[in-house]
Amino acid sequence: MSDSEDGGPARQPSANANTKSAHKRAKRRKRARARKSGKRVGTDASVSKGGLQAGPKTQAQADSDGCSPGGERKQKTKRRRNRRHGGVGASGARPLSVAGKEAAGTVAGGGAAAGIVTRVAAGGSTNGQSTRAGDCGPRRDRPVVAADARRRESPHRSGLQKEWHSNVGGAEASVRPAAGEVRLARAERNPRAGGYRGILYAALDLGTNNCRLLVAKPEGRAFRVVDAYSRIVRLGEGIGASHRLSDAAMERAVEALAVCRDKLVQCGSPVRMRLIATEACRAAENGPLFIERVRKETGLSLEIVTRETEARLAVAGCTSLVAPDADGVVLFDIGGGSSELVWLDLRNRCGARGLALTRFIRHWTSLPLGVVTLAERHGGTQVGPECFEAMVEDVSQHLTSFTMGSMLSEAISSGDVHMLGTSGTVTTLAGVHLGLERYDRRRVDGAWLADADVSAMIARLLAMPYEERVDNPCIGADRADLVLAGCAILEAIRRRWPCKRLRVADRGLREGILMELMAADRKGRTSGRSRH
Template sequence: MAQDKPAAARSRPRGSKPAGRGRTGPGPAFAAIDLGTNNCRMLVARRAGRSFRIIDAFSRIVRLGGGLTETGRLNPEAMDRVVEALEVCAEKMERREVIKYRAVATQACRLAENGEELMQRIKDKTGLNFDIISPEEEARLAVLGCLDLMDEDYDVALVVDIGGGSTELSWVDLAQWRERGGFDSGGRPPVRTWASAPVGVVTLSERIPEAEHGANWYEAMRAFASDALKTPRGARKLKSLFDEGRAHMIGTSGTITSVAGVHMQLPRYERALVDGSWMTAKEARDACQDLASKDLDGRAANPVIGTDRADLVLAGCAILEAVLDKWPVEKIRVGDRGLREGLLLNLMRKPKRRRSRRAKGAAGNPPKAAQ
């Protein structure tokens, strides 16, 4: 549920000014926060035509799901890190005079026995209200955030969001969207079906520890991920489109952007070069195998991966390759975007005005001018 400005901002004395520079451009500011199993991320943006312009951002690795597989609970240290990160978010929102926001939590909070306890603690400490969203809504928001990455020359797009605790897949009907006018129509493409697998980079790393599998660790993770990825009934009839080369994949996660950065041999990660880029499936697999051939220090030495991602990136690669095994495509579009962008687009969407009964015409028929 969308929220008005956070309580921390509403509590300022009347007539006082927010800290910092305040608004940096015309129009109101909106914010979207995604509290995932591994990261806490926020975007602040203003409307720009049918899209938006980002004016502030925040990202911090909080490792919220660490140990959750074993205990079923969020550990106190991780909860402390989350609250500290969200205090920064609330401060940024106040400084930017955010008028409306939505903050969501995903798989870790869905699974944890004390997920609601964390939500209440966040509200008490920061004034931010969070929704723990369903896997279906998570998948839908990822699709919405990637609309302008969809290539209408294909008939299907498979949107893959590899998270810390789960992986969401959505099969999007581009052929029907194309008939409706595509992106230029202003409408949204039909999602034929979706699936959520309870396997992400954190959960997979914990379930298949390297110490127990040694040289077979990567293949063991890939096999586990393959078993976890179930094909929903609605996707089966789309399989032929993948076999005929009429489908492409859109990857939206730290995994896919890391793999793209490794493939491009970037000296450091640059969003402007990665977001919207294309890779062939072979190029993605080659990058995954290159990372799998290295030990922890070797992966950390890659400037795109670094020490923060070195211990989890192989789990993401294993999931990506498992998806490619089941749903072969020739090309992958890389998105450094997803759920947060979908939240922003929904927040900024202008509500449809209801027409009066008189305006609808007699017997409920629309007036001729509207036909």
């Protein structure tokens, strides 16, 4: 008898163990021969005219039932996978999580459900949250659930996800989504389109002058517009004097928001959305009460965003229009109640593009002046040269809040810095410059205007009487009393930081919201793959 390596006696296999091993080897050889010859092994119950009777079982059936060594391995692998992903019932479907059952029950009853992905129910509110509550199927095919207690909050979540607000009928001001809520299932992703099959994205911007809605579907890293809506509501009318939203203005806004709600209902697909309100609701004393009224009457829960968020979203919506060789951009968004000014310092961008350009925001400011407030202060219908200069001077005094003004001037004088304007003012100037008989977004968005062209268009509009501005197809009655106030804001910016060219953007906050929502989903999907 030989000794083992650890010094102990070597253990001899028993006769019983040898016999069992021989039997196993014989069975494996028998099954191998059966597979080669195409014969059937084992028995199974097959259906005949007389009922159930014993019949042969195929090798694949034997494997699936665990009757063969290969089948046993498959069964063990399946059990391990099921334990890792939270358990699977006898039918192979994952049982509903507690949150999923609650969400499924409340949505079916017409109540509020917890979650972020939203399918708006006609005639009622869904609390801005998921109506697709189910935690079914294997992980690669499972849909988004309302809440998943098995996942932990990721420390790398983006700021947008952390401050995500409930959008439709939310009882609370905001909700922080649980980990996994903002990540779409892989089965819903359309790899050819680069988006998510069946998922739509919506952005609503309720400003001082306009109510705008944009519904889109992802296509690669861009999106295709599915539906759009815009109506001038003049929500901030008279707010400069009373510091309150008037009853008539609130009524107009609620009517427009009800139309937006109906459009979201008609989408017929799950919609992930962000609905924001800007300066009028920020500045008005009764702004929060108006937001609550909107929630009760339309089921839409609006989020009053800060000026900093508004400036960032404006940049996010226009990054594709930044010249690839530019050393910097002076981006401005002339709104109804406020105007945002952003300096993008791109001298060291190293090829960055798209949303990555938001990292190069060097400085920004928000002026408490917009076309509505400025026109109410100085007049908008009959504007002469003296009135126009008074408006320009008023805006220039507020530009002192841009503390890096001298540094921006140096960057403009030493490099290629262009302006990028996103507002009704610059799109109107572009439409008039192009001589459009009817406004055409495809020709206006992305158009370049030389500095001399901008000066000529402002002078042309200033020389137009009010009635002629009303008749112009690119201005119309809704903007005829506001366009010169917008030109005064633009002129003040141009005089302070003169650039050789201006690019026109018929896009802005809504597009920025959509780009950030889609980018957050892509980031969540990528981080989810790395965790598994």
